[in-house]
Amino acid sequence: MLVAGWTVALWPKAHQVRAIYMPAADWLIAIGAIAVNQHDVAVAVLEIVLNVLVYVPFSCVMYLGLTKFRVAITLGFSLFLSVTGELAQLYFVPERVPTIFDVYANFAGAILGLGLALVMQRFSLFGLRRKSS
Numbered sequence: 001m002l003v004a005g006w007t008v009a010l011w012p013k014a015h016q017v018r019a020i021y022m023p024a025a026d027w028l029i030a031i032g033a034i035a036v037n038q039h040d041v042a043v044a045v046l047e048i049v050l051n052v053l054v055y056v057p058f059s060c061v062m063y064l065g066l067t068k069f070r071v072a073i074t075l076g077f078s079l080f081l082s083v084t085g086e087l088a089q090l091y092f093v094p095e096r097v098p099t100i101f102d103v104y105a106n107f108a109g110a111i112l113g114l115g116l117a118l119v120m121q122r123f124s125l126f127g128l129r130r131k132s133s
Contacts (some may be wrong), residue, residue, distance in 0.1 A: 013095060021046045039085050055082070055109030056116065063117040071114065078110030079103070 004074035025042030028034045034042040055078055063074040085106075 016049055018043055024025040043048035048101070051102050051105030052109035052112065055106045059110040059113030060117040060120075061113075063114050064120070075107075075110055076116055078113075082110075 021043045022039065024046055025034070025039050028042045028045065029036055029038065034045065035049055058081075059074050059078050062077065063070050082103045086100075086102055089096040089098040
């Protein structure tokens, strides 16, 4: 999922990325979630949601795979990757516009993924046991 997110983030043509979002934007408009003729709003909502979702599985798996300093490493590395992705857009993909809001959305996804990992541990889902740290 993270690789897919980075691929979209570093895709050189912004209009091509928007074209990928348009069928989903049309669907949001069709079901009444977004006002008619508000494609820009629908695309912005989709970008935020996808920025969040990219980091949920990444941080969940990362937390569960670590044994010490799990919260700090998971959130720190997630933030590092998010900022690195935006800097890569800034320096290597001139058609793309990096924003701090993407970093916020990525970090929110990391927090949600961490929360999911904690819930999975708490309820011993998938045979996971709480590790002492």
